[in-house]
Amino acid sequence: MKSNTVRPDRIERDIECIAACNDSTPDLGYSRPTFSNAWAAARDYVIEEALSVGAKSRIDAAGNVHIRPDGRTWDEPLWLSGSHLDSVPSGGKFDGVSGVVMPLELFRALPDPPLELVIFAEEEGTTFGMGLLGSRAWVGRVGCDDLARLTNRHGESYLEAGARYGVDAERLETDRIDASRYRGFLELHPEQGLRLWNENRAVAAVGTINGRRQYRIDVEGRGNHAGSTRMADRRDPLAAAASMIGRIESTGFDLSEECDYTVMTVGRINVEPNAVNVIASRVAFSVDFRSPEGELLEDGENRLRLLLEQISSDRGLRTNIVREDDQPPAPLDADMVRRLADAAESLGIRLPTVPSGALHDAAVVASCLPAAMLFVPSRDGISHHPDEFSRIGDIATAARITAAMIS
Numbered sequence: 001m002k003s004n005t006v007r008p009d010r011i012e013r014d015i016e017c018i019a020a021c022n023d024s025t026p027d028l029g030y031s032r033p034t035f036s037n038a039w040a041a042a043r044d045y046v047i048e049e050a051l052s053v054g055a056k057s058r059i060d061a062a063g064n065v066h067i068r069p070d071g072r073t074w075d076e077p078l079w080l081s082g083s084h085l086d087s088v089p090s091g092g093k094f095d096g097v098s099g100v101v102m103p104l105e106l107f108r109a110l111p112d113p114p115l116e117l118v119i120f121a122e123e124e125g126t127t128f129g130m131g132l133l134g135s136r137a138w139v140g141r142v143g144c145d146d147l148a149r150l151t152n153r154h155g156e157s158y159l160e161a162g163a164r165y166g167v168d169a170e171r172l173e174t175d176r177i178d179a180s181r182y183r184g185f186l187e188l189h190p191e192q193g194l195r196l197w198n199e200n201r202a203v204a205a206v207g208t209i210n211g212r213r214q215y216r217i218d219v220e221g222r223g224n225h226a227g228s229t230r231m232a233d234r235r236d237p238l239a240a241a242a243s244m245i246g247r248i249e250s251t252g253f254d255l256s257e258e259c260d261y262t263v264m265t266v267g268r269i270n271v272e273p274n275a276v277n278v279i280a281s282r283v284a285f286s287v288d289f290r291s292p293e294g295e296l297l298e299d300g301e302n303r304l305r306l307l308l309e310q311i312s313s314d315r316g317l318r319t320n321i322v323r324e325d326d327q328p329p330a331p332l333d334a335d336m337v338r339r340l341a342d343a344a345e346s347l348g349i350r351l352p353t354v355p356s357g358a359l360h361d362a363a364v365v366a367s368c369l370p371a372a373m374l375f376v377p378s379r380d381g382i383s384h385h386p387d388e389f390s391r392i393g394d395i396a397t398a399a400r401i402t403a404a405m406i407s
Contacts, residue, residue, distance in 0.1 A: 006109045006403065008396040014049070014101040015392070018042045018085065019093045029090030029386035033152070034122040034133075035063075035161040042085045042097075043119060043165075046104055050117065053108050059166030061175035062137035063121040071112045078114045079406045080185040080369070081106075083361065084123035084134070092388025096123060098376065099188040102399045106406075109399070114406055116182070120361045121162070127152050130325065135364040139177050144169050177368050184336050184370035186405075187362040188398050190390045194381035195354060202394045203344070203401065205337045206373035207353040208292050209363040210261060211329035213301060215287040217244070217308065218320040223273065223281030238271055238280040240315045245269075247307045248287060255291065255300050261357050262291040264300070292329050292355050330363035336372035343404035349397065358383075374398045 021042035024031040032039040043065060047057050050067045057067045058074070072078060083099025103117040120138075125131025128150040136142045147158040147169070154161070159169050168175070191197070196204055221237035245266045252264030269285040287304065291297050305321055312319035337353060344351035354375060362371045376394040379387075 006105055006396050006399045008392045010108060011101055011105050011395050011399070012392045014046075014104060015093055015097055017045055018097050018101070021045065024090060026386075030087055030093055031089050031091065032085060032087045033089075034086040034124075034127040035152075035165055036127075039086055040165060046085070046100055046117075046119060049104060050107050055107055055117075060138060061166075061168040061171035062134050063162045063165055063167040064134045064138055065117075065119040067107075067117040069107065069112050069115070072114070072116075075181060076114075077181055077183050078116045080116050080118055080182045080365075081187065081402065082118035082120065083187050083189060084120045086122055086124050086127065088124050088126050088384045090386060091384050092382075092386055094190050094378075094388050094390045095192070095383055096189070098190055098390060098395050102188045102395060102402065105396075105399050106403055110403060110407070113403075114183075121165075121167075122158070123361055128158050131359065132327075132361055132364050133158060135361040137172065139364055139368050141364065141367075144172055147172075177365075179368050182369050184333065184372070185362060185365045186336070186340075186372050186374065186402060187360055187365075188374045188376065188395070188402070189356075189358075189360055190378045190383060190388070191354070191356075191375040192358050192378050192381070192383035194378075196375060196377035197379055197381060201352065201377065202391075202397045203349070204352045204354045204375045205340050206332055206356045206362075206375055207337060208332065209330040209356040209360060209366075209373070210290040210292045210358070211294060211297050212288065212290045212325065212327045212359050213297055213323060214289070214325040215304070216322045216324055217241075217285050217287060218322075219244070219283045219285075219312065220318040220320075221281060221283075221315075222279070224279045226277045226279055229279060234279060235316050236279050237283040237317055240311055240317055240319075241269065241283040241285055244308055244311050245285065247311070248304065251300065251303050251307065252289075255296060255303075259291055259293050259296050261355050262293070262296055262300070263357065264289050264304075290357060290359075294329050297329075327359055327363060330366045330371075332362065332366060332372050333370035336370050339405050340372055340374065340401060344401045346404050347400055349401065351401070374401065 084096035121134030
């Protein structure tokens, strides 16, 4: 039954019910790999809740769920809002989930809202090694060849694992986004940073989503005996990688002085053979580079390549640099941000505008539709961790702003 009122208790119940769909134990956080049983249970919960208040659903060929009120046709131009339900391993309750339960609550609170809820598949990228796959496939930025190449830990491709959940390679080219069916896209998400929490704000609009480039760095040297190889005779790729990683951090600090929210991170490293008494023969590590400015991403990549080549040459090693992902900065739609600010003002709320350091599905959808985001605070800036927390009241405030904007 429609209540005509956004109710925080229902939002909290949704978040707890989805948290119970978990491949882990709560003391180890919340894990929902895309196309896992836990992920499917969370998806089914949202669909069933929406259908119980008079909605209908469909699954597109990329595996994304779309839900509309029964009284709305699939061709009618509506507002689109949603996020994702997959998680990083041992993550928190709120990442992605907040952006799904917010429009779900509007289906309960508003009579026949002009709204479509979307649940994007594989946003995080930890299951198939590339993020934003559901939204990228829907807008046509990845195709069947890409989805056949990307595999999970069981060796199943995205197409194979997703076939049980609506992924259809034969329809992928024809079942793309149709912009004529949408007025714009809005995604709610925890900030995943400290700014809003420290400023004690309930909600903010996002002006720009940082661009991201990701790299795999392979450093090849000469493996040998740790005890009998003189220091002067070594070609140690692990020592070289340590030097490279230190320089990468320094470069990140330098770039951040040119533009705030510019960051460089080494988050993964693999060493072969990884034995205590063996000089390594090969090291592979990742670099995640983000900035709100496209020119700085280009300049930063040039600096990265130069420092890696210099260290490699000085040590007589071979280094290969592969750019694995390139997502340009995504300025969000100024008119939608203004509409959100006006809606907030009508409720007596001042809505600041902040940047997003993290990538979101909104950055992909923004290439096809006017797109905007709302952030709610993350306690102590914590995200991708079991301690992740956003206030239910803030999510409810974001729902009320959204309701005012689309009404």
